[in-house]
């Protein structure tokens with residue numbers, strides 16, 4: 001990591017995180033490193049380190065955090081959260097950081113694609129022809145009725161993310 | 175015992191062996207499962223983009239069960255379990271949040287009152303049926319079989335939303351359930367509680383493969399007939415991506431990966447094909463031979 005550019009530190013970032021569900025308890029962190037030691041992603045990817053991410057947030061390093069790849073690398077396993085001696089809800093905090101990044105227009109493609117699938121089918125995977133196979137082995141057919149799910153996604157801003165991907169995929173197919 | 179049966183997205187498309195065996199086992203044990211066709215994705219894949227959207231989807235599913243007068247949901251996927259139960263937990267501690275979400279559900283003629291309990295099938299079997307009861311129903315003990323349990327993450331964690339029903343650091347429920355079939359479970363092995371890494375497969379595949387492979391590498395030395403798990407995500411990683419992990423670690427694992435209801439199904443007297451063995455990519459041939467079930471070559 002390059003040295004900290006104090007000009008760019010933005011303490012309003014800490015407030016934004018604290019005001020986002022899941023981020024409330026971040027200031028309790030006393031940097032013990034238990035989270036990093038428990039983290040399966042950290043074990044194989046040096047760039048990802050929950051303790052360091054928390055520290056960066058507390059320093060107000062908004063751009064460095066939100067524009068990094070590593071916000072998207074938390075597997076959500078909750079091993080850290082289970083063990084944090086300070087009761088920081090780290091897994092929820094990682095989720096909060098992703099939600100904040102999205103608010104600022106940054107969405108990792110993997111998650112945007114998932115949103116697009118759910119928007120299309122109301123589910124992460126199309127059932128479609130698989131229904132015939134399901135029936136053949138004695139399983140009930142599953143209807144695909146995404147309308148209500150689309151409404152929820154449209155009302156929460158996810159629809160926009162999804163439709164952008166769907167638009168790109170469709171123009172790519174033409 | 176009546177439960178709304180929540181399938182989620184992965185199980186009914188990529189985990190047919192799980193669904194098939196779960197339905198068979200439930201019927202045999204007197205668990206009545208109610209299918210609700212309007213159920214959608216639980217909301218989990220959307221939460222990274224918007225927690226609110228994800229929990230609204232969760233609440234819609236919960237409300238659909240509630241509307242039918244059901245006060246319990248049985249799940250198969252651990253991520254679904256966590257998302258639905260986390261929604262319950264949040265609503266209980268934050269009625270304003272529930273009211274906000276209900277504002278959205280109103281558009282669909284739904285309202286969630288917060289009365290539906292969510293339980294993973296393994297928890298249902300362990301808590302609501304009980305190991306002793308299962309043992310009594312076993313007609314074909316899996317003697318000589320040796321398994322390792324993979325609990326995964328969201329079946330147990332975060333433990334505060336699950337009333338700490340099992341110890342998140344040193345769980346026993348799945349091992350107990352495995353042993354109820356007459357088989358042996360490797361109760362302790364390094365990294366037993368390690369995540370499969372599945373959630374970041376689409377973000378950085380190589381890290382997922384390294385995480386998953388590190389566990390398979392350990393298990394290779396434990397002489398097991400199969401890794402037994404209870405989540406379709408974990409299965410996609412350990413079974414579907416085992417070849418990639420073998421490449422990464424430059425070794426052969428060849429570890430069959432089975433869903434718990436598949437082995438319980440055998441113990442309850444079902445044929446391997448009835449509980450989806452032929453749908454497994456890595457064939458549990460050695461296990462079936464050991465149990466004397468290998469003779470009938472699984473028909474294609």
Ligand code: SF4
Pocket residue numbers: 028029030031032033034035036050051054083084085086087088090
């Ligand atoms: S375990 Fe908790 S207190 Fe320790 S570094 Fe991580 S977040 Fe901070």
Ligand code: SF4
Pocket residue numbers: 035038039040041042050073074075076077078079080081090091094
């Ligand atoms: S929840 Fe995220 S940060 Fe915490 S241990 Fe798991 S992968 Fe690491």
